[in-house]
Amino acid sequence: MTQQISAPALQYGNIAIKTPVVLAPMAGITNTAFRLLCREFGGGLYVAEMVTSRALVERNEESLRLVGHHPSEDVRSVQLYGVDPKTIAEAVTILVAEDRADHIDLNFGCPVPKVTRKGGGAALPWKQDLFASIVNAAVKAAGEVPLTVKMRKGIDDNHLTYLDAGKAARDAGVTAIALHGRTASEYYSGHADWTSIATLREALPDVQVLGNGDIWSAADAIRMMRETGVDGVVVGRGCLGRPWLFGDLQAAFDEYQRDPNSNAAIDPIQPNLGEVADAFKRHGELLVDFFEDEAKACRDIRKHVAWYFKGYPVGGEFRASLAQVESLTHMDEILGTLDRTQAYPGEEAEGPRGRLGGAKQTALPENWLDSRELVGDQRKMLQEAELSVSGG
Secondary structure (H helix, E strand, O other): OOOOOOOOOEEEOOEEEOOOEEEOOOOOOOOHHHHHHHHOOOOOEEEOOOEEHHHHHOOOHHHHHHOOOOOOOOOOEEEEEOOOHHHHHHHHHHHHHOOOOOEEEEEEOOOOHHHHOOOOHHHHHHOHHHHHHHHHHHHHHHOOOOEEEEEEOEEEOOEEOHHHHHHHHHHHOOOEEEEEOOOHHHOOOOOOOHHHHHHHHHHOOOOEEEEEOOOOOHHHHHHHHHHHOOOEEEEOHHHOOOOOHHHHHHHHHHHHHHOOOOOOOOOOOOOOHHHHHHHHHHHHHHHHHHHOOHHHHHHHHHHHHHHHOOOOOOOHHHHHHHOOOOOHHHHHHHHOOOOOOOOOOHHHHOOOOOOOOOOOOOOOOOOHHHOOOOOOOHHHHHHHHOOOOOOO
């Protein structure tokens, strides 16, 4: 099925997002440093790491730091996770009243077992009354600040929730709905189901819909737009170790907005090894500014080594050394051993990256699937689901 989008950019309230690309919140990844680095390459909406509503209401120091933004970030985007309408509303009120956000997103896509087994994350939309209550409370508290939701298809193929949840979110007055084309049980395995994204787009013509899942290149993003008719795309794991992907995306969307039917080829950024090393070093410098602690910044960037140098023939010794980097000076010494002229390795540096994980049965509370509404002690049990974990 081939469709044509109706608008050239996303519009979140008074915020025009010229390049209709959203950086998905990723715990431990999309901090201020990484967002700034990605923005140096291209446009879009860059969402901060997810914070829990309870932690924000309790004025948790780390949560307040995570919702902070650099002065250069003209759109301050924050993602909240929660399971209680009252707490969500209180958290949104804090963000709005204290002028901490220009856009707020609600996460209903987390597939992590320690969350879903308590009824949170991707398991929550199964309870239609609770989902609707949370979104309505959040929209009301947000006022003029645009509020969006991000979700998965459902718990598994036999318990899909995305159409009901999408309609409830639309009715509540959200600005946009993003759908990751996998169920919770699929985790990050296999291939994202873009057909479900197209189905949601067709079912909700009166609200902006974004697609998420398996966007590893700008060509993938344009293909999703054409095949599903969505208003924009959400990029997560595809940009790990590849902040220049946002340069590719901006170039591709500039051409797409000029002519949606254009088949003009966009030459992707294909950095040589020296350019990759420079981006890695820049990332490290930005992390030092963010943490205000060089040692902590170097510990943090170690997890990015495999992603940045994926496919490049740098050798195991180099990777092991960089994964133990202790300072920016130490980083310079290690990076200085590279042959900076080595060309981009092609397909070996592309494609899937980040966590994958095989399909698994979703951990759920006892009798969770027996009813689409909360019953018995399930509401009390849900309070235990509000943990500080990665979004989905």
